[in-house]
Amino acid sequence: xxxxxxxxxxxxxxxxxxxxxxxxxxxxxxxxxxxxxxxxxxxxxxxxxxxxxxxxxxxxxxxxxxxxxxxxxxxxxxxxxxxxxxxxxxxxxxxxxxxxxxxxxxxxxxxxxxxxxxxxxxxxxxxxxxxxxxxxxxxxxxxxxxxxxxxxxxxxxxxxxxxxxxxxxxxxxxxxxxxxxxxxxxxxxxxxxxxxxxxxxxxxxxxxxxxxxxxxxxxxxxxxxxxxxxxxxxxxxxxxxxxxxxxxxxxxxxxxxxxxxxxxxxxxxxxxxxxxxxxxxxxxxxxxxxxxxxxxxxxxxxxxxxxxxxxxxxxxxxxxxxxxxxxxxxxxxxxxxxxxxxxxxxxxxxxxxxxxxxxxxxxxxxxxxxxxxxxxxxxxxxxxxxxxxxxxxxxxxxxxxxxxxxxxxxxxxxxxxxxxxxxxxxxxxxxxxxxxxxxxxxxxxxxxxxxxxxxxxxxxxxxxxxxxxxxxxxxxxxxxxxxxxxxxxxxxxxxxxxxxxxxxxxxxxxxxxxxxxxxxxxxxxxxxxxxxxxxxxxxxxxxxxxxxxxxxxxxxxxxxxxxxxxxxxxxxxxxxxxxxxxxxxxxxxxxxxxxxxxxxxxxxxxxxxxxxxxxxxxxxxxxxxxxxxxxxxxxxxxxxxxxxxxxxxxxxxxxxxxxxxxxxxxxxxxx
Numbered sequence: 001x002x003x004x005x006x007x008x009x010x011x012x013x014x015x016x017x018x019x020x021x022x023x024x025x026x027x028x029x030x031x032x033x034x035x036x037x038x039x040x041x042x043x044x045x046x047x048x049x050x051x052x053x054x055x056x057x058x059x060x061x062x063x064x065x066x067x068x069x070x071x072x073x074x075x076x077x078x079x080x081x082x083x084x085x086x087x088x089x090x091x092x093x094x095x096x097x098x099x100x101x102x103x104x105x106x107x108x109x110x111x112x113x114x115x116x117x118x119x120x121x122x123x124x125x126x127x128x129x130x131x132x133x134x135x136x137x138x139x140x141x142x143x144x145x146x147x148x149x150x151x152x153x154x155x156x157x158x159x160x161x162x163x164x165x166x167x168x169x170x171x172x173x174x175x176x177x178x179x180x181x182x183x184x185x186x187x188x189x190x191x192x193x194x195x196x197x198x199x200x201x202x203x204x205x206x207x208x209x210x211x212x213x214x215x216x217x218x219x220x221x222x223x224x225x226x227x228x229x230x231x232x233x234x235x236x237x238x239x240x241x242x243x244x245x246x247x248x249x250x251x252x253x254x255x256x257x258x259x260x261x262x263x264x265x266x267x268x269x270x271x272x273x274x275x276x277x278x279x280x281x282x283x284x285x286x287x288x289x290x291x292x293x294x295x296x297x298x299x300x301x302x303x304x305x306x307x308x309x310x311x312x313x314x315x316x317x318x319x320x321x322x323x324x325x326x327x328x329x330x331x332x333x334x335x336x337x338x339x340x341x342x343x344x345x346x347x348x349x350x351x352x353x354x355x356x357x358x359x360x361x362x363x364x365x366x367x368x369x370x371x372x373x374x375x376x377x378x379x380x381x382x383x384x385x386x387x388x389x390x391x392x393x394x395x396x397x398x399x400x401x402x403x404x405x406x407x408x409x410x411x412x413x414x415x416x417x418x419x420x421x422x423x424x425x426x427x428x429x430x431x432x433x434x435x436x437x438x439x440x441x442x443x444x445x446x447x448x449x450x451x452x453x454x455x456x457x458x459x460x461x462x463x464x465x466x467x468x469x470x471x472x473x474x475x476x477x478x479x480x481x482x483x484x485x486x487x488x489x490x491x492x493x494x495x496x497x498x499x500x501x502x503x504x505x506x507x508x509x510x511x512x513x514x515x516x517x518x519x520x521x522x523x524x525x526x527x528x529x530x531x532x533x534x535x536x537x538x539x540x541x542x543x544x545x546x547x548x549x550x551x552x553x554x555x556x557x558x559x560x561x562x563x564x565x566x567x568x569x570x571x572x573x574x575x576x577x578x579x580x581x582x583x584x585x586x587x588x589x590x591x592x593x594x595x596x597x598x599x600x601x602x603x604x605x606x607x608x609x610x611x612x613x614x615x616x617x618x619x620x621x622x623x624x625x626x627x628x629x630x631x632x633x634x635x636x637x638x639x640x641x642x643x644x645x646x647x648x649x650x651x652x653x654x655x656x657x658x659x660x661x662x663x664x665x666x667x668x669x670x671x
Contacts, residue, residue, distance in 0.1 A: 005073060007069055007072040007073040008069060008070075008073055010065070010068070010069035010072065011065075011066065011069050013065055013069075014062050014065055014066060016065070017058050017061040017062045017065070018058060018062065056659060057656065057659050057660055060652055060655055060656040060659065061656060063648075063652055064649055064652040064653065064656065067645045067646075067648045067649045067652065068645075068649060070645045071645040071646055071649065075641050091126075091127050091128070091182055091183050091185060092127075092128050092129075092130070092144065092177075092182040092183065092184050092185070093119065093123060093127055093128065093129040093130070093185045093187060094129075094130050094132065094173070094177065094184055094185065094186050094187065095116050095119055095120075095129060095130065095131050095132070095150070095187045095189070096132045096133075096134045096138070096169070096173075096186065096187065096188045096189065096190075097112050097113075097116055097131070097132070097133055097134065097157055097189045097190075098112065098134050098135070098164055098188075098189060098190030098191065098221075099133045099134065099135045099157060099158065099159050099160055099162075100134070100135040100136070100159065100160070100162050100163055100164035100196070100595060101135075101159065101160065101161050101162060101163065101310065101311075101532070101591045101592065101595035101596075102159075102164075102191055102193055102308070102595045102596075102598060103159035103191065104159045104308055104309075104310045105191070105222075105226065105228070105307050105308040105598060106222070106226065106307045106308075108159075108191055108221045108222060109157065109158070109159050111221050111222075112157070112189045112190075112221055113154045113155065113157055115189045115219045115221070116131070116150075116154055116157075116187075116189055117151060117154055119187050119217075119219075120147040120150055120151055121147075123147055128144040128145075128182070129142075129144070129145070129146075129147055129150055130142060130143050130144050130145075130150075131150045131153060131154075132173075132176070133157065134164055134169045134188075134190070135159075135160050135162035135163070135164055135533070136160075136162030136163055136164070136165075136168075136532075136533035137162070137168075137172065137533075138169055138172035138173065138176065140176065141153050141157075160532075160533070160571065161310075161532035161533060161571065161572065161573050161589075161591050162532060162533035162571070162592075163195075163196070163531075163532075163533065163591075163592040163594060163595050164190065164193070164196045164595075165196060165198060166196050166197055166198050166203075166204050167198025167199070167200065167203030167204055168198075170198075170203065170204050170205070170206050171203070173186070173206055174206055174207045177206075183214075183215075184214045184215070185215050185217055186206070186214065186215065186216050186217060186613070187217040187219060188216065188217070188218060188219060189219040189221065190219070190220070190221065191220070191221045191222050191598065191600065192218070192220050192221075192600050192601045192606065193594075193595070193597065193598060193599065193600060193601070194597070194599045194600060194601050194602075195594035195595070195597050195599075196601070197601055197605065201608075201609075201612075204609055204612075205612055205613060206613065214613055214614075215613065215614050216609065216610045216613040216614065218606050218609075218610055220600070220606070222598075222600070225250050225598060225599055225600060226250065226306075226307050226308075226598055227248060227249065227250045227251030227306070228248070228249050228250065228251075228306055228307070228308050228311070228596055228597070228598050229246065229247070229248040229249075229251075229253065229258060229302060229306055229312070230246070230247055230248075230249075230302075230308075230311040230312065230314075230593070230596040231244055231245070231246060231260070231300045231301075231302060231311070231312070231313065231314035232245045232246065232247040232281075232314075232593060233245045233314075234298060234300055234314055234316040236289075236298070236316075236318045239291065239320060240287070240288060240289055240290075240291075241285060241286065241287050241288075241289060242262055242285070242286040242289050242298065242300075243283060243284070243285050243286075244260055244262075244283070244284045244285075244286070244300050244314075245281065245282075245283055246258070246260060246274050246281070246282045246283070246284060246302070247280055247281050247282075247596075248277070248280040248281075249280065249596060249597045249598060249599065250598065250599060251280065252276070252277065252278055252279075252280060253274055253275070253276055253277040253280065253282050254276055255273070255275065255276035256273050257274070257276075258273070258274040258302055258303070258304075259271055259272065259273055259274065259302070259303050260272055260274055260284050260300055260301065260302055260303075261300070261301045261303065262286045262289070262298070262299075262300055263297075263298075263299040263300075263301065264289065264290070264291060264292075264296055264297070264298060264299075265292060265296055265297050266297065266299075269286075269289065269290075270286045270289075272284050272286065274302070291318060291320040292320065293320055293321065293322065294319070294320060294321050295317055295318070295319055295320075295321070295584070295585070295586040296317070296318045296319075296320055297315070297316075297317065297575055297586065297588075298315070298316040298317070298318050299313060299314070299315055299316075300313065300314050300316075301313045308596065308598070310573075310591065311591055311595075311596045314590055315573065315574060315575060315588040315589065315590055316529065316588050317528040317529065317575070317586045317587065317588045319350075319528070321350075322351070323346070323350070323351035323352055323353045324350065324351070324352050324353070324521070325352070325353050325355050325370075326345060326352045326353065326354050326355065326370070326372070326373065326374060326517070327355050327357060327370045327373035327374070328341060328342075328354045328355065328356045328357065328373070328374045328375075328376065329357055329358075329359050329362060329373065329374070329375045329376065329381075330356055330357070330358065330359065330375075330376040330377065330380075331358070331359055331360075331376070331377050331380040331404070331406060332358075333356040333357070333358055335376065335497055336497040336498060336504075337376045337377075337402070337404065337495065337496040337497035337504070338354070338356050338376065340496060340497070340498070340504035340505075340509070341354060341374060341376070341496060341504075341513065342354040342356075344504075344509055344510045344512075344513040344514070345513055345514070345517060347510055347514075348510075348513065348514035348517055348518075349514065350514075350517065350518065350521075350523065352517055354374075359375075359377075359380050359381060359382075359385065362385070364384070364385055364388035364389075367388060367389070367392045367397065368392070368395075368397075370397070371397065371398065371520075371521055371522070372397060372398035372399065372400070372517075372520035372521050373397070373398075373399055373400075374399075374400050374401070375389075375399060375400070375401035375402070376402060376404055376496060376497075377402065377403070377404030377405065377406045377407060377495070378401040378402065378403055378404075378407060378413060378414055378415070378491070379403060379404060379405075379406035379407025379408065379409065379410045379413075379414070380404070380406040380407075381414045381415070383414075386414040386415050389414075389415050390415055390484065392487070393415075393484045393485065393487035393488070393489050394484050394485030394486065394487060395485065395486060395487065396485070396486040396487050397487045398487050398488045398489075398490075398520035398521070399415075399487075399488070399489045399490065399520075400490045400492070400516055400520060401415075401489070401490070401491055401492070402491075402492040402493075402494065402495055402496045403458045403491070403492070403493050403494060403495065404495040404496070404497065405495065405499070407420070407458060408458065413460060413491070415489060416466075416482060416489060416491060418460040418461060418462065418463070418466075418491075419460070419461050420458055420459065420460055421459040421460075421461060433451065433452070433453065433454060433455075433472070434450045434451055434453050434455065434470055434471075434472060434478060435471065435472055435473060436468075436470065436471040436472075436473075437450050437469070437470050437471075438467075438468075438469045438470070441469050441481075442515070442518075442519045443469070443490070443512070443515045443516045443518075443519040443520075444469060444470070444512075444515065445515075446511065446515055447508055447511040447512045447515055448508065448511075449506060449507060449508035450470065450508060452506065452508075453501070453502065453503050453506060453508065454501065454502050455472065455478055455493075455494045455500070455501045455502075455503065456494060456500040456501065457472060457476050457477070457478050457493040457494045457500075457501075458493050458494065459475065459476055459493075460477060460480075460491075460493055462477055462480055465482050465483075466480045466481070466482050467480060467481045467482070468480045469481055469490075476493075477493060478492065478493055478494065479491070479492050479493070480493070488519075488520060490516065490520070522580070528585070528586065528587055528588060529587070529588050529589075529590070530570050530587055530588070530589050530590075531570075531589070531590065531591070531592050532570060532571065532572070532573055532589055532590065532591050532592065533569070533570065533571055533592075534570055535567040535568065535569055535570065536548065536567070536568040536569075536570055536576065536578070536587060537567060538567070538568060538578075546578060546579045546580035547578075547579045548568050548576060548577070548578050548579075549576065549577040549579075550572050550574075550576055551572050551573070551574030551575055551576065551589075552572070556568055570587070570589045572589065573589050573590055573591060574588075574589060575587065575588055575589075576589060
């Protein structure tokens with residue numbers, strides 16, 4: 001058996017030594033001589049022995065290339081185990097029942113329970129069995145116990161909202177079965193959707209062999225491929241129109257076959273027929289939709305229901321909140337920087353209204369009213385306000401600040417206490433282009449065009465606590481971030497009034513300010529649409545922490561958990577409510593779209609999978625009623641013989657060198 005058989009294509013290179021030897025010619029050496037009248041004529045002689053030397057040399061070189069190819073192909077020699085029947089001792093039957101979302105379709109789950117019971121009924125005396133549920137993860141229901149105990153668990157099996165990935169399933173089994181000493185029979189009861197197949201076929205081959213037989217018993221449910229219609233996506237346009245995409249798998253949409261209803265916050269508002277479509281995709285538009293202020297629950301329902309009714313409804317969250325107020329602290333409320341910032345934030349998708357306040361007249365006691373704020377010129381902040389800002393950020397607030405004209409007269413950046421190495425750059429100093437940008441940061445991953453931005457930046461010396469997001473070079477950061485307590489402080493080391501940077505007049509400024517607003521206001525922390533069985537990431541950063549309620553109204557976190565970083569499993573479909581310091585957020589959860597495509601894996605692929613699992617176990621097989629099963633002997637093992645090819649290569653190199661030196665030292669000359 002070869003681990004990497006594609007390397008055998010390298011055998012085509014064996015023709016290279018033969019071609020080079022065919023091209024070999026003899027060179028004629030010419031020597032000057034006074035006269036040739038007194039020399040006797042001679043004929044050029046080519047000895048058979050020399051020809052044989054060259055043939056042996058060519059063979060050595062070709063053998064070296066062949067050994068190299070086989071070493072990379074990594075051949076394995078299996079020592080065949082003894083064959084035994086299923087009824088022998090130490091046979092472990094592992095029953096995996098698919099409980100993913102697609103198992104809601106028709107009577108698949110009832111059929112899966114029946115198949116599992118039949119497997120248990122066919123077990124022989126001395127066999128052991130385990131029961132697992134396979135969906136987004138593999139859940140242990142019973143470990144190596146009696147068939148009676150497992151039979152009691154089968155009626156309680158139910159389908160969930162997760163997606164089955166056969167590669168992830170096998171990876172989980174590798175850990176669950178690594179300590180098992182018996183031969184293993186994997187009974188996988190599933191509808192085997194094409195979308196459940198692993199990206200790499202090799203990921204579906206278990207690593208639990210270890211000298212044991214591992215045999216796959218495929219129990220495929222459903223003899224036909226049913227058509228299935230789902231609400232694929234929902235889009236809200238202009239705050240008054242809802243566009244729904246309806247998709248049918250394995251069929252067409254006939255006119256007036258289906259209707260789709262729109263509900264806002266639980267109240268049905270409109271119903272339309274789904275237009276006919278030959279390619280299985282239709283679009284329905286609901287106009288003049290009235291949304292309440294704030295978060296709205298948008299539900300679309302298909303009727304009549306099909307055999308997989310659970311995906312006939314789709315949940316969406318639409319935020320119809322009025323533009324949020326953003327505090328902007330500035331030395332001059334009529335400055336050009338205030339104009340640029342206000343214009344950029346007003347066009348953001350969320351919409352923001354800038355509330356400009358003079359730094360000199362600002363009452364720091366009202367800072368807590370704002371979840372985040374902007375400082376146009378951090379150099380204008382006095383000591384008392386700097387202390388208040390530090391406490392504000394430490395408690396969970398967020399600040400985006402720039403270094404304007406007043407910053408050139410200070411030696412240290414307020415709040416961050418970063419030293420300035422060039423506090424007063426000349427106005428005629430040449431602006432420099434951006435050379436480094438961290439596009440993985442949430443405030444930068446959707447904006448482009450930074451390579452055309454010219455900046456005269458004040459040189460700050462970042463510390464180990466600072467994360468440089470944009471820089472001109474290693475010594476000149478342009479944008480950096482520091483986490484202070486539970487909050488963020490983002491610093492732009494130039495001005496926002498177009499005097500030291502052309503950023504405010506470039507298109508990237510609008511998208512950058514929108515992304516920065518979403519990041520600092522924690523809008524990006526809570527994705528408002530999630531896939532079932534994913535995790536909701538909660539952090540201590542501002543509005544990211546808080547209590548979570550599932551669609552049934554059950555609180556998911558303890559009192560202590562509301563103040564700590566959490567990952568909340570979203571295992572139900574519907575709306576989760578997240579209560580944060582910034583307010584209440586709704587998160588819509590829907591099944592993975594791939595589970596709605598009921599197209600099965602091809603029979604050829606399933607046959608190859610079954611054969612590959614049995615072949616990987618390197619065991620002989622015996623036909624039984626349910627599967628092909630084999631049991632290895634105690635000394636069953638595998639030998640990686642590719643190492644012997646490496647030793648052979650070393651020997652060939654030595655032999656080729658010795659023979660090559662002798663052949664190449666022979667010279668033929670004629671006069």
